[in-house]
Amino acid sequence: MKFTDGPRRVVIEGIAPHIEGGRHPVRRIVNDEVAVSAAIYADGHDLLAARLLYRHKTERRWRFTPMQAEGNDVWSGAFRVDKIGLWSFTIQGWIDHFETWASDLKKRLGAQASETDRGNPDAESSARDLPLAFRSGAILLHEASLRARGADARRFTEAAKLLNQLADENRSIYEYPLSGELHRSLADYPDLRHATQCEIEFPVAVDRELACFSSWYEIFPRSASPVPGQHGTFTDVERQLPEIASMGFDVLYLPPIHPIGRAFRKGPNNSVNAGSAAPGSPWAIGDKEVFPCETLGAKQNGDCGGHKSIHPQLGTFADFDHLVTTAKNYKVEIALDIAFQCSPDHPWVTEHPNWFMIRPDGSIQYAENPPKKYQDIYPLNFESPDWRRLWGELYSIFEFWIEHGVRVFRVDNPHTKALPFWEWCLGKLNSKYPEVIFLAEAFTRPHVMYGLAKRGFTQSYTYFTWRNSKAELISYLEEITRPPVSEFFRPNFWPNTPDILHKTLQEGGRSAFAQRVILAATLSSNYGIYGPAYELAENAPAKPAPGKAESEEYLNSEKYEIRQRDRNAPGSLVPLITALNRIRRENSALHANSSLHFHSIDNPNLLCYSKSTPGSENTVLVAVNLDAFNEQTGWTDLDLSQIGISPGEAFVVEDLLSEQSYTWRDRRNYIALRPGVQPAHIFRIMR
């Protein structure tokens, strides 16, 4: 508090939403209403007014909208974020001397008129004060006329004159003399001399809709060739686009497409030193020798065989650019995997050895989790004395691919890179390219996962894969779909990834694959699968590591081999997944998570939940059997208010999977779900 702010009597505190007092932005989608609340109060009993100030970062002047008192000194207001990018808001509050005066005057007039007050000396002497009260009002109106212009200013001057005339008349009975319309006009010219403005400008990061509603499909381009044993190319991927688009996916995510290192190259099932006959892991990035500069695109700028290069077996920059453009025509966006780590053959290893950890013998430290070693991977050193140059180079990699038309990135292991780096890098990228989406592969501890989201990741992988029981799913979903977490963290649910084949899928097979993809696609507005392994319900795990009982890795993992598959083989889940994506597109209730509500059902193997649009125009009610082996039946106990149904009411639910309709009534309704036959109901509530 500055001593100069003395007469600013209004206090503003407890502002929501905010992340750590405005340190990080809350995240919203373009055209969202941002609802803001705060405690706003002052000494005494004067009436207050408050307004919400807001602006896009490209705007110098605040826009504003009035706030409303909700009782108990809590005020609320809302503004629409009508374009993407960074916004900010703050609050201004002030004593409304004119409305205070008007309210007091009305009380005085009430006392003058009230029969019960005859003989009450207070009331009678108040009535005698009316002329003086009118003159006070005239002064306030005169002041308002100086703040106003044109017709408004003249109206205020007239009203002041009227009040002075009434005072001169000195009648025994008065009516309230000013119109509601005059009051509304005056509200446009507040006396802000002593207004309090909250010191903090609270940031809001506004993303395009895909940030909140997206269906991701991951494939390895090198497995995309229709010719058995042949290394796939971008052109092969392009040939699959019609099929991927017709399944309903809108993001096609490719593992790293850069040259793959040769030293310590991994072979089938993570075997070591496989030699260059094996295709190697796409995450062992960089080979400066095999792919000299001159063979690469002109835009490459000296990163020969590193993160700005393309693995030649996948194709050329022209092929890549063509894929990006063709995908756009299918309304599919290409997502690139950005993995900030290097193979021993990466050009940085020789050009910038001090971007890595150096061992006492002068060698570069490979990745390690003693006693495990990953000699094909050199991690970056974020405490490097040359960190400024390192940060700049990492940033430029995003910019390089953005210039190639990429607008979606999946970021590998962001939790092993310094958080201040992400705050800087994503802050700069979000500011310059607000349409770009970053998915954090943050399989790490909760604080770190949330810390990354706060620092600018648009979406994040989650613990969904490891939340399988009813209780686990409910408690986790309630944590991530409600404030404070939902203010900054957007989940993206993946039932599988090339790294994770969960025991539930290993054991439950095709039925479990059906259940888990239904859960992912309806619980979270962002979801994805790694295919075609998913459609084919591929469930054979790798041999466990020495001393371990089980593995979550795939047998013959595509990370180390080319795996060509026919996603339309008999028994494929393509029809179910296609239906899910159609249902998601057609039901806007599924485009966000904040309305997610779990309903009681008297069976621990059945999960029942609903999502609704704000006005309940669209409500989807889902029931999923969590048991991959047995039929489960149960009675719902629906929270009717959540699905827009009145107690006792009969209503029709249409199963969007089976296309059958049922008439339900009130809270209790019967559900029976059989694995393999009918894994779930996805009901639309018919109005």
Next chain:
Amino acid sequence: MKFTDGPRRVVIEGIAPHIEGGRHPVRRIVNDEVAVSAAIYADGHDLLAARLLYRHKTERRWRFTPMQAEGNDVWSGAFRVDKIGLWSFTIQGWIDHFETWASDLKKRLGAQASETDRGNPDAESSARDLPLAFRSGAILLHEASLRARGADARRFTEAAKLLNQLADENRSIYEYPLSGELHRSLADYPDLRHATQCEIEFPVAVDRELACFSSWYEIFPRSASPVPGQHGTFTDVERQLPEIASMGFDVLYLPPIHPIGRAFRKGPNNSVNAGSAAPGSPWAIGDKEVFPCETLGAKQNGDCGGHKSIHPQLGTFADFDHLVTTAKNYKVEIALDIAFQCSPDHPWVTEHPNWFMIRPDGSIQYAENPPKKYQDIYPLNFESPDWRRLWGELYSIFEFWIEHGVRVFRVDNPHTKALPFWEWCLGKLNSKYPEVIFLAEAFTRPHVMYGLAKRGFTQSYTYFTWRNSKAELISYLEEITRPPVSEFFRPNFWPNTPDILHKTLQEGGRSAFAQRVILAATLSSNYGIYGPAYELAENAPAKPAPGKAESEEYLNSEKYEIRQRDRNAPGSLVPLITALNRIRRENSALHANSSLHFHSIDNPNLLCYSKSTPGSENTVLVAVNLDAFNEQTGWTDLDLSQIGISPGEAFVVEDLLSEQSYTWRDRRNYIALRPGVQPAHIFRIMR
């Protein structure tokens, strides 16, 4: 985040305790342990270290104490505030490269030794890396030796030498070579080059013990004369000190002692224009005419007849100073009432008319709540153009009385004075006179009441008077005795005041008076009564105001008349109150509120609760009958862990009021309480 902070990889967030992100101090008592927690994390898997930095505002250098990891990236630490005044704390976190190295080395050594790892190529090659690992450790120890001094530096150099020797030996099997003691020494010389220090310094206001544990007694000095009809004096008050002290009170609070205005002076039962025959209300402060400067003390400095003057019928400055000193000898502190408002005769009205609201006819605006008027009171205008001078003068009033030995103030209606004023005024006073205690008479809306507490009031009046049912008491007490409220707000419970004779007391009479004072004295570590009206269970209300069904004012209120009473008249509650204050003093469980816990009891008219010292050395269990008319009985369902008893255990409870003991067993025990006979049990749990 500054771009220069790149290599500071540690993130510190979610720090507790804090009020609005450090905007206001949390409040503690001298010698409290301040427990601090935060989420502290970094990228990757390196081990972290963190410490709590703290200092008294008179100290330039931080003191520090290590923080401990509690799991899930939450860290905790604590520091003792060993003197009163303003403290601050912050947190520093860093990557502990040495401990990370040691932990990795131990894993490598484990792999080398483990039989199950024979044949695991990872483990075997890790063992081969051991010499290199020793050399890395030697480098870290060498760096530590440069940060250390004397013997420590030499020990680190020796250890580095040892590690290099081990590396040279290149054995096949190694033991971990460094002592725990060496590790502990190294922790004293952390490498803070890349440490993150939280940007905010969180304030802690530390008060003396009386701020948290005090028993207040309010009397009107003018009623203190033993001679019927005679105006009481400070000397009369002094004569009552032994009795007040023997009742066990430690604060004696006097309503305003300043000259009383003559214009519109109030008479008996708030009658208007009583003339100067009536003594008037002590809150109508100021009379410049009757009490000219020269009759007053030399310290008066131009405030003739205002807030720095004494009503002559009460005595002189010498009498007042003598009262303050004598009270101290009885371990009683004199609390003055500071009411920032003026009678029309206050010197400021002529000297500083612009400190008030001026009406259009040039007259000064009296207090009003239309249609009610309080023409004997002029409120101050905190939007005065001369607010700087006004603030300065108000501040100087506190300082004036502090110079007269006053260390406790009760502030009248603080919620009608601007909050920024309080923040400035109390901030300055708390800083200069940290031993001074301010009780806010903030009977207002919750946000305003809490807003005042945040701005520097040491204690506050509460809604206790209007919380009478079991549910009301439990919900209110749980709100104010737990964080966040308890971090900044200290309740002071008053069952009556000269303004408030609640219906419960009006109707319940002496039994209700007994119950309510027991609740006040045991629920809240600060409490007070307005006497001798309380001891005498004076319960006749004033005639209701016109149009109102009932009044909370006293009949023949002492605010407008001299009321001489004998507090030891038959039936007086003096013995009960004396016992309560003795019990409070002897049982340190009652010296704070944070341990307050409500226990179930199967009767809505019985309230059961306990308080304990941190180590449960002293535990008090209270049961109060809330019904003033009927005996109530019930069975407890005690939370045994809260009172330090094991399930099934028998234990002795000693009733500190009746001095009877009972053997209880386990959770369920029988209680019967009869109004007038035994209003409550105040049990000490015997160990």
